[in-house]
Amino acid sequence: MSKKVVVIGGGIAGMESSAYLTAMGYDVTLLEKENKLGGHLLNWEKLFPTMRLGNEVVKFLNKGIDYEKVKVVLNADISEANKINEKFIIKLTDNKEFEADAVLVTTGYELFDARKKEEYGYGIYDNVITSAELEKLFSSEKELITPSGKTPKKIGIVHCVGSRDEKVGNTYCSKVCCVTAVKQSIEIKEKLPDAEVFCYYMDLRMFGMNFEALYKEAQEKYGVHFIRGRLSEACEDIDGNIIVKVEDTLVGKPLKMTVDLLVLMVGFVTSEGTKKIAEMLNLEFGVNRFLKTRDQHTLTNVSNVPGVFFAGTCTSPKTITNTITDARAAASTIASYLQGYDIEKRTK
């Protein structure tokens, strides 16, 4: 009888780790609360820094599930999750029950609710949207128009919305929004070559391979403007255009300008699903309210409960590449654990 693993959360991390674990011979059940797999990846049209299509990666992950014949349960709403002796019992609201020798939590993230940052006008002014909504506009392949229906000539992109901000209680950096902003500004320029794009940033975090090159391309090839200054507030003029108030810190003067569309780069927050599962399984949260891993360097897939493991963005913001790598790392950690390897031997 092969050992059983239940993976909670059918996004990138859940899919990839399930595929690997099944390939290694374990009996994996993947639980997903929506009616399809893929998580947030389904909402990204193009991925940084290469601009390849998001659904190529979705296809890659789906093939993993199909080829390995992973057991997938969609529309799964977990009502109970308990550890009894050395086993885990997961119950769904439709009375299905699953037993497992190890649980992998891949419940992912949610995007910051931009309505909490009231001064930026999301939910108040029509022409303020989030980066996710912009990406949806890209995916829909329709003409890129503002919510009030016109073709934008000037578009503003605001970095660090809901991240690095004591005033909303999220002091961490969400890692991917800077490079996403650069990516989206390039995409806007490709669709609307005559439009002007302005990025309002505090810092530009171009940490990954080819990110810096993307930034340079945005400036060189597409003429995207970068203004170093954090937005204090946005208001609306009579025509529904957004008036932006920012200080151009590199010049040293306050700057006022009107844009037709304002895009807010919203950051990562812990998902409700993560909070629910954590409560059921007694998992600890770290600073910043993401799940706490046993060690920040050496045991990033291990939780405080023996037999419960983590992968993906439920522990911290990650890029898609990092998440896939993390999922495979979790798979090998779980495999070792199930074969009796003492994964914490080296910490004693």
Added chain:
Amino acid sequence: MIDFGYQINTDRQIDYDNNNKDIINYIIKFEPTFKICIACGTCTATCSAGNFTDFNIRKLITLIKRGEYDEVKKDIDKCMLCGKCYLACPRAVNTRNLILTIQKALEKYN
């Protein structure tokens, strides 16, 4: 005296080594959040006084950190202490107390 055409250039650089650090140390002692400002500029963008006059609080704070006090002495009293900068600051710098402390420091080490 023959005019060789040279001028004496006053040093326009920030002479960091020789700038007086007493004021900086005083401020750090009484308002430690001075240290965590990242000069993002949100404070200046939202400033009430900034709507009427040249008052750039981010610049003044950064100048003090470098030991340059002349412009600060000129402008620091323009602050209305309204608190918008504090509400907007992402690092939760205690801007209002910082301004009061700066005024005290400038008076003390004049």
Added chain:
Amino acid sequence: MHYDNFVLPFSIGLFTLIVIVIYKFSLWIKNLPQTDKQLIKKGLFTFKTLEAIKEIILESLFHRRIFKRNPLLGYMHCTLALGWFLLILVGNLESRLHSGSEINLPFYPIFFKFFVHDRSNIPFSKFFTFAMDFILLFVLSGVLLAMTKRFYSKFFGMKKTTKMKLYDKLALTSLWFIFPFRLIAESSTSGIHHTGSFLTDGLGSLLGESLSSYLVYPAWWAYSLSLGLFFISVPFSRYMHIPTEILLISLRKYGIRQNNNYNSFSEIAVNSCPRCGMCIDICQLSSSANINNIQSVYIFRAIREGTLNEEILKNCLLCGRCQEFCPVGIEINNIRISKRKEFVIQNNKNSFSYLNPVNSQKADYIYFAGCMTHLTPKIKNAMISIFDKAKINYIFMDKDASICCGRPLKMAGLEEKANELVKKNKDIICNSGAKTLITSCPICYKIFKENYNLENIKVVHHTEFLLSLVKEDKIKLNHSGKKYVYHDPCELGRGSEIYEQPRELLKMLSDLVISNNEKQDSLCCGGCLGNLNIEEIERNLITNDVVDVLMVNNPEAIITACPLCKKTLNKSSKVEVLDIAEIVDKS
């Protein structure tokens, strides 16, 4: 003539006390500002003096305000104050009735039982004897409670009790011994002469005649000594508050109030502090953030000792909770602000010469959103929408740029700079020809109402205004069917006493539930500008606790009337935080 040497400590002590108190009072009253002295002259021979006496009886004797908050504590203070007062009063009556028209020295009624063993010539003599014993028992119960409070303050539901200095310890110890010694003295006298009732005679009989005759003289000496020691230490210890609070209550009845400066009246107030510890108990900085050195009682002590430092003075939210529950009615906030004034540099370099606002518009209503409201645009937009719906003709005073109302400067002690801003804003308001000034921010509202002196212009907060619009049928409300809780902003609630109007509005719009702390007892959101140097982490602790209290009855949203409260509560709240204007607009 009744006399014995043992009366000397008591007499000397009493005499010293009276002389020092009269001296101090005269000095204080002499140094009052002229206007305040006029108020005293005007009020002295009116019924205001009777009102003062009434409050003195209610507060200094019965300790009504402490009673309301903490009955056990109130009982304790009441026994000592009222009990001792009654002992003196009834004792004097008894001795007066006995001695007829003889003139007696002050010590006579106090040591009555020593000098006179047969008091059967007075009417109801048995009743008097019983009453004196009963009152003594009453006082002794308080003394026992006081000892318990000093060592087990949790028993009283109080978390902290004030720290004491040497003189205070001396006064306290002698005070604690007074009544037990009286008990022993009267009991031993009763043991020999049967002068007492159930208590003293009971104990006297227990002691027996021979033990009593050993004890009696030393006991009366001890009683007199402890009284004398107590009286001498009173003017130098915390118990000076007893006579001082009587003076404070009277002066307040004559209309004297704490103004912008720290003056003689402030001195009187600071010395009236009974160190009861209520302000520590009630302070959120103590209960949520474990900051325990900045409460009013410590500030006052620092003022008295001359050790006040700026850091602890700045670290106060000015929320007004301590002021609301101070049993003596000290105007704590204004005293703090007047002291802050002394620590800042009042430069009147005309720093705001860059402000030259010109306003040529005229209308009946003028709306000042407030600096903070610009960072919560939903409130601003809701008000604009309501103005339009009600077809009000108004000027939006700070539409593009606001000149701060001046209160943040005032709270920090920068009075003169604040006055510059007040003047500039006043020019705009008066030139607009408006009859009504509406504002969305309670901080602005308070200064407009109290310091701007806008004659002929009605100043309203937007909650008052919205309610009046509803009552005048200019806007219609629809019940939302939702459950809301209301958070009283400090400056609007305790600061300006507007509690009912927002609630009236909310009841028409929703099912209003209550939180654990309502109205005067409401908690500060933690965001107030009054505190200059609190750390962000500490503020968050306060905010988290406040949100927990508000959510006790599971409302669907928290409603408030202040942009600063809205922003601060939003940080910690899991449900939406909305301003009243927003939900009025939505309905």
